Amino acid sequence: MGVFICFTGMDGSGKTTLTRALVGTMQKRGIKASYVYNRYIPIVLRPAMLVGELLFLSNKAYSRDYSEYSNTKKNTSKKHPLLAKFYQHLLLFDYFIQILFKIKLPLLFGKNIICDRYIYDTIVTDLSVDFNYSQEEVKKFLDKILSLFPTPDTAFLVDLPEEIAYQR
Numbered sequence: 001m002g003v004f005i006c007f008t009g010m011d012g013s014g015k016t017t018l019t020r021a022l023v024g025t026m027q028k029r030g031i032k033a034s035y036v037y038n039r040y041i042p043i044v045l046r047p048a049m050l051v052g053e054l055l056f057l058s059n060k061a062y063s064r065d066y067s068e069y070s071n072t073k074k075n076t077s078k079k080h081p082l083l084a085k086f087y088q089h090l091l092l093f094d095y096f097i098q099i100l101f102k103i104k105l106p107l108l109f110g111k112n113i114i115c116d117r118y119i120y121d122t123i124v125t126d127l128s129v130d131f132n133y134s135q136e137e138v139k140k141f142l143d144k145i146l147s148l149f150p151t152p153d154t155a156f157l158v159d160l161p162e163e164i165a166y167q168r
Helices: 015-028 046-056 066-079 081-108 119-130 135-148 162-167
Strands: 004-009 034-037 113-116 154-158
Touching: 004 015, 004 119, 015 034, 015 113, 015 154, 034 081, 046 066, 046 081, 066 081, 066 119, 081 113, 081 119, 081 135, 119 135
Parallel strands: 004 113, 004 154, 034 113
Antiparallel strands: none
């Protein structure tokens, strides 16, 4: 079984730089390691997202007024809790399949994986924002689903003031 290391943190915190530097250092020392960019990318969920955008967000522009777009998503999820749960479960299923091929199977074959972003980023950045989770809800959600995903041997939280991250 390979070693699994992941870097997590807000956008602009330096995760990619640190992840690539670690992979480079390991390779220079003769340790085979693979860089994996693991931001969630909708594949199975994409058709559901398109339908949701047509039905609920057709007059909202993500790039024009993010605040309005985000608030509409939050309000829609409150009005349609079953659809919101379906969306969340489909997202996790989609992400699980991606992690299976990018991380789980390579680890089983003895590859060392250095991961730029992981499930923590998806829960905190994507789901908790879209569905207005409280800190307690985020923790409960993570506790519930983490058993489905590979546990990193080491996880680094790259934390810095927002002002610095947003300057990058």
